[in-house]
Amino acid sequence: MQFRDIIGHQEVKKHLLNSVKNNRVSHAQLFLGPEGSGSLALAIAYAQYVNCENKQPDDSCGACSSCHKYQKLIHPDLHFSYPYYTSKDISVAVDVVQDWRKAISNNPYLGFNHWREQLDSGNKQANIPIKEVHDILKKLSLKAFEAEYKVLIMWLPEYLDKEGNALLKLIEEPPAKTLFILVAENQEKILNTIISRTQLIKINKIGHEEMKNYLVAHQQVDATVANEIAFIADGNVQEALNLLSAQEQNSNFATFVEWMRNVVTDNGYNILNQSEDILSKLGRENQKSFLLYAINMFRQIILIQQGLRSLVFLKEAELKFVDRFSELYQFEQLTEAIILLEKAHYGIERNGNPKILFLDLSLQLVLLFKYQTFPKGTQYI
Numbered sequence: 001m002q003f004r005d006i007i008g009h010q011e012v013k014k015h016l017l018n019s020v021k022n023n024r025v026s027h028a029q030l031f032l033g034p035e036g037s038g039s040l041a042l043a044i045a046y047a048q049y050v051n052c053e054n055k056q057p058d059d060s061c062g063a064c065s066s067c068h069k070y071q072k073l074i075h076p077d078l079h080f081s082y083p084y085y086t087s088k089d090i091s092v093a094v095d096v097v098q099d100w101r102k103a104i105s106n107n108p109y110l111g112f113n114h115w116r117e118q119l120d121s122g123n124k125q126a127n128i129p130i131k132e133v134h135d136i137l138k139k140l141s142l143k144a145f146e147a148e149y150k151v152l153i154m155w156l157p158e159y160l161d162k163e164g165n166a167l168l169k170l171i172e173e174p175p176a177k178t179l180f181i182l183v184a185e186n187q188e189k190i191l192n193t194i195i196s197r198t199q200l201i202k203i204n205k206i207g208h209e210e211m212k213n214y215l216v217a218h219q220q221v222d223a224t225v226a227n228e229i230a231f232i233a234d235g236n237v238q239e240a241l242n243l244l245s246a247q248e249q250n251s252n253f254a255t256f257v258e259w260m261r262n263v264v265t266d267n268g269y270n271i272l273n274q275s276e277d278i279l280s281k282l283g284r285e286n287q288k289s290f291l292l293y294a295i296n297m298f299r300q301i302i303l304i305q306q307g308l309r310s311l312v313f314l315k316e317a318e319l320k321f322v323d324r325f326s327e328l329y330q331f332e333q334l335t336e337a338i339i340l341l342e343k344a345h346y347g348i349e350r351n352g353n354p355k356i357l358f359l360d361l362s363l364q365l366v367l368l369f370k371y372q373t374f375p376k377g378t379q380y381i
Contacts (some may be wrong), residue, residue: 001044001071001108003059007237008210009038011202016046016242017058023338025050025149026199028171028180033186033203036236041108042203043153043181044070047078050179066147073101077147079139083112083126083159085119092135093128112156112236113349128154130163137170140178151179158189171197205235208313219244224315232293233315243289243329252293253318255279260325263365271362278353287354291345298338303328305334333368 003013019025033039045060048070052060055276060067062307069075080100081093090096096119103110104116124318136152146149157164171180171194182198184190206214208230214237215226233240259279262270282290300312314322338341344361348354 001041001048002062002067003042003045006041006045006108007214008206009042009203011255012042012201013045013058015201016042017049020055021049025179027174027178028182028198029201030182030184030190030195030198031203032184033200034216034235035111036109036233036238037203037205038109038187038237039112039203040104040153040176040183042201043183044073044104044108047149047153047179048149050079050149050151051075059093064297071256073104073148076145077150079136079150079152080155081128081132081136082115082155083128084132084226085124085126086129086131087124087130090130093132094135096120101107107238107241108153109237109241111236114238114242123251127159127161128163130155130166130265131329133160133163133166136167137243140170140180142173149177149179150175151181153181153183154171155183157184157191157194158186160191162191164191164194168193168197206237207235211237212233215240217242227313228315232289232296234292234296236298239292242285252290255290255316256294256297257321259362263362264328264369266366271366272359275359275362276355279358282354284351284354287348287358289344289350291341294337295341295345296320298334298341302331302334305331331371336368337365340368346376 003017006013031039048067049055051066051070054061055063066075070078073080080097082100084090084093084096088234093100097117097189103115107114112126119126136154139200140150142150160167167308174180182190182194183208185193211230211233212223212226215221215229216223219226221239223234229240229243232243259274261267262274279287279290288298297318299335300314300318300322303309303311304322312319312322340361344357347357
């Protein structure tokens with residue numbers, strides 16, 4: 001993985017390059033960014049640059065022995081740790097490393113649910129157990145085989161739980177020339193004792209135009225479709241790839257308008273039918289993409305209310321709808337609607353009953369838009 005292969009993040013790349021050039025490589029770093037932002041890809045590209053035998057001014061060479069092994073994720077001094085499911089045959093992360101390498105090679109913007117689908121999970125809970133922690137301690141206590149730095153990249157340390165305390169001494173006082181990179185999405189779920197011992201590298205979500213250009217150039221997507229997918233994915237490359245594999249994205253707007261019409265008019269009969277006949281039968285990925293589309297439509301409505309029309313990326317019909325809707329409801333109602341949609345999205349991800357989820361969501365939106373009011377003087381966006 002090279003920096004040039006990663007979408008955007010020019011300032012982060014520059015910072016990482018300079019840290020190596022100035023010999024200021026922190027031994028423990030936390031790459032913090034939302035799902036699909038490329039934080040894992042950046043960590044791999046950074047590790048490859050650190051150990052490149054012929055560093056270029058703005059990237060690794062891609063041609064030396066070290067780079068070749070990094071590109072295949074088989075360098076003996078590159079180690080990975082990640083959530084997985086234990087079983088009789090699987091006790092540490094390296095037991096599923098072939099699945100991991102295949103998943104990352106296919107998609108370096110990997111999301112947790114996509115990774116989970118690559119494994120035989122059953123009803124188990126993924127985590128990074130104490131056996132894996134002990135294996136990390138063992139691996140990093142050894143000398144490097146051939147590279148200048150031993151590197152361990154831990155993806156989603158949120159799944160460490162209290163077992164992570166066993167790593168504190170290693171993180172604080174690692175062996176010489178050891179690089180420990182944590183790649184996380186939610187800082188609140190990481191042990192504070194770990195956070196305090198790392199250097200934070202904050203990674204933002206990918207911009208709309210960067211996402212659109214990536215889809216056109218690398219996924220051969222029509223510019224109009226790419227614009228819509230970039231809008232729905234909202235900076236998440238994993239979600240954009242999910243949408244590409246889905247077949248229903250073109251009907252999202254029509255379905256959304258019909259749904260909102262039923263909600264606003266409190267048409268219980270149509271809401272019940274739509275929840276049963278349309279929304280609940282889309283298929284899980286299409287249900288998730290529809291809810292993400294709805295969330296982003298409400299965000300665009302808020303942007304219109306804020307007067308930030310230049311940040312709104314919509315087709316003409318969608319823009320007309322957003323303009324009308326923005327005049328009808330208060331900011332508090334719109335933000336509460338987004339919260340309800342996000343909860344429903346979470347429920348779908350956890351395999352909740354779609355018919356019940358969509359019906360419950362619709363009825364809550366009816367109550368929110370038709371009956372919930374706010375005091376006069378409430379500040380509008």
